[in-house]
Amino acid sequence: MNHTFELNLGCVVYSEALTGIEAQWICKREGEIQRGTGIGKRRSKLNKNRIFEGEFEIVYTDENGIASPMLNLTILFESECYSLIWKTGSEITDIGIGIINDHKLIVSYQKAI
Numbered sequence: 001m002n003h004t005f006e007l008n009l010g011c012v013v014y015s016e017a018l019t020g021i022e023a024q025w026i027c028k029r030e031g032e033i034q035r036g037t038g039i040g041k042r043r044s045k046l047n048k049n050r051i052f053e054g055e056f057e058i059v060y061t062d063e064n065g066i067a068s069p070m071l072n073l074t075i076l077f078e079s080e081c082y083s084l085i086w087k088t089g090s091e092i093t094d095i096g097i098g099i100i101n102d103h104k105l106i107v108s109y110q111k112a113i
Contacts, residue, residue: 036062
């Protein structure tokens with residue numbers, strides 16, 4: 001059975017790092033799969049009970065070494081899951097939802113509408 005459908009979704013896995021978070025990501029937009037890594041510097045106080053919660057400045061790099069512009073990432077714990085908002089300046093670029101599994105934050109995200 002061959003089902004073809006367009007997804008404009010992404011998945012990112014965050015790990016704790018010395019100065020914030022590290023990311024591995026993959027997304028499919030307009031039929032093309034892209035992937036890469038990211039480094040986020042913490043801009044808010046560390047909550048030791050919820051290490052991924054907070055404000056970060058993050059740059060993502062694709063598998064060709066091309067870096068994204070710096071984004072502001074807000075991670076909030078709400079109703080037993082994490083909500084994520086990525087911004088450039090005051091403009092929301094992406095939104096996501098995530099859960100903790102094996103000491104990593106696993107997130108599904110999409111472009112903001």
